[in-house]
Amino acid sequence: MEIYENWWEEKRSAYVYYIMAEHERNILHRKLFLDLHHAAEQQATLWEAKMQAQRIALPKAFKPDLRTNIIVWLVKRLGAENMHHMLAAIKIRGMSVFTRYHDEHKHTSANSSSNLRAAVFGINDGLVSNLSLILGVAGANANHHYIILTGVAGLLAGACSMGAGEYISVRAQREVFEYQIAIEKQELEEYPEEEREELSLIYQARGIAKSEADKLALLMIQNPDVGLNTLAREELGLNPEELVSPVGAMLSSFFSFAIGASIPLLPFLLGYYSFALLASIVATAAALFVIGAALSLFTNRNPFLMGLRMLTAGGLAGCVTFFIGKWLSIAL
Numbered sequence: 001m002e003i004y005e006n007w008w009e010e011k012r013s014a015y016v017y018y019i020m021a022e023h024e025r026n027i028l029h030r031k032l033f034l035d036l037h038h039a040a041e042q043q044a045t046l047w048e049a050k051m052q053a054q055r056i057a058l059p060k061a062f063k064p065d066l067r068t069n070i071i072v073w074l075v076k077r078l079g080a081e082n083m084h085h086m087l088a089a090i091k092i093r094g095m096s097v098f099t100r101y102h103d104e105h106k107h108t109s110a111n112s113s114s115n116l117r118a119a120v121f122g123i124n125d126g127l128v129s130n131l132s133l134i135l136g137v138a139g140a141n142a143n144h145h146y147i148i149l150t151g152v153a154g155l156l157a158g159a160c161s162m163g164a165g166e167y168i169s170v171r172a173q174r175e176v177f178e179y180q181i182a183i184e185k186q187e188l189e190e191y192p193e194e195e196r197e198e199l200s201l202i203y204q205a206r207g208i209a210k211s212e213a214d215k216l217a218l219l220m221i222q223n224p225d226v227g228l229n230t231l232a233r234e235e236l237g238l239n240p241e242e243l244v245s246p247v248g249a250m251l252s253s254f255f256s257f258a259i260g261a262s263i264p265l266l267p268f269l270l271g272y273y274s275f276a277l278l279a280s281i282v283a284t285a286a287a288l289f290v291i292g293a294a295l296s297l298f299t300n301r302n303p304f305l306m307g308l309r310m311l312t313a314g315g316l317a318g319c320v321t322f323f324i325g326k327w328l329s330i331a332l
Helices: 002-022 027-053 066-078 081-089 104-139 144-190 192-205 210-222 224-234 246-269 276-299 303-331
Strands: none
Touching: 002 027, 002 066, 027 192, 066 081, 081 144, 104 144, 104 246, 104 276, 104 303, 144 192, 144 224, 144 246, 192 210, 210 224, 246 276, 276 303
């Protein structure tokens, strides 16, 4: 059945490439997708020969599944460039023509920036959600012990949910990558010449002369490790350096949310019962403003306006839950 699955994937690739070429405006990209369409058809023919050799019944015709039809529908309406991540997930090659890789220093800086931005948003989620929860309970005239219990429960539940969601997301991303690399490794071992030709086509689509593209592709394929890494980047548009540890991502999300959620809870834990609610609101408001201003580092916007916008959004969420709690305490 593995031979049939490989044949089916090549036929699916050929079908999708043809659709991509039909709806591609860039002439070089269109030529690349048509060439990859023909290359995928040739690969499928090789798998058909293997099926005949092993006396496996040949399929009558390729029929796309529901997932392929959905992706094709999206490509027709949104374009291949907007769908390149989804296309890479089904092993559609040549997606690197839509991406740009920088040198190692810039890439590391981009990763650090992305991680910092994720941490900032995690803290913001914790701030807004736990303050809203605390205000909702306070609006229902609950005593301080119930507020503390609610705040701690909200902190733990939210942090665990964020951590679990991040772990599943990153783990799934890594599994997709590992699956695609395994297939690429198998094809590189069995059909090195075909892989070299496909890599050369991608380089040509970037404007490199055919002779130079052939030399560069041959140089990359001659070293198996370098070749596999290059194919992952150039054919699939994947960057191995972008993958992070699922456990690390989980812990980062857990603690960033917990830090944010602890700020509105802290005045109650310190025992300032007479003005704990006011202190919680003030501390959270200050933190929201600082986070909004910090986000201006990523958007090049006015830090004061960004801080004010974040403060307004968090304040509205808190007011809504407070008055809902107040209304429920009266209604019930």
